[in-house]
Amino acid sequence: MSSSFHILLVDDSPTDVLIIGRALRETNVPHRLTTFADGFSTLDYLRALSRDDSRIDETPDLILLDLNLPGIDGCEVLASIKSDEELKLIPVVMLTTSQREEDVAQAYRAGANTFIRKPDEYALYQELVKTLHRYWGLSALRPPRRLHA
Numbered sequence: 001m002s003s004s005f006h007i008l009l010v011d012d013s014p015t016d017v018l019i020i021g022r023a024l025r026e027t028n029v030p031h032r033l034t035t036f037a038d039g040f041s042t043l044d045y046l047r048a049l050s051r052d053d054s055r056i057d058e059t060p061d062l063i064l065l066d067l068n069l070p071g072i073d074g075c076e077v078l079a080s081i082k083s084d085e086e087l088k089l090i091p092v093v094m095l096t097t098s099q100r101e102e103d104v105a106q107a108y109r110a111g112a113n114t115f116i117r118k119p120d121e122y123a124l125y126q127e128l129v130k131t132l133h134r135y136w137g138l139s140a141l142r143p144p145r146r147l148h149a
Contacts, residue, residue: 005031005137008046008060010077011095012037012069016118020064023125029133034060039069039077050086060090062136065112067096067103075103075110082111089143091136 007024011017017035024031036042042065049055063081067074074094081087094107094115107115119125 005029005062005133006058006060007031007033007132008042008063008090009033009035010037010039010042010063010069010074011035011066013066016066019122019125020129023122023129027126027130027133029129029137031133037070039072039074039080042077043080046081046087046090047084050084061142062132063090063092064095064132065092067094067098067107075106078107078110078112091140091142093132093136 009017009020011020014037017037021033021035024033034045036045049058065074065078069077074096078092078094081090081092088111091113092111094112095118096103096115097118098104099117104115116128119128
């Protein structure tokens, strides 16, 4: 893996996007952050990447996906990602305010790698991004960027 941890953040809250970006910077996590505010744009972006081998390095190392999105919700986005032969290799963490059992179960059924409730305090966001980087960026072995690679 490169030294820069590429995170695709899908969240329609500009405040949450700013908080996560700030936490990444202030904790010195080497990262590249790509953001989308809706599921349609996210899927268009990811599908374009999966069809173009010259853009293989743009494939995110991790997707942070909110549950409540305009248009299509996070579970629908997740199901689309996990049903695509190339995209399903990308780890997806549901990062949302919900802690309803139904939402948790639905996300895991759709293929979420993890379900995390958004922190209530900024310091906890900092811990979260450090933990995500330590686990998904440094410890976990990542599958090949392409199945046919």
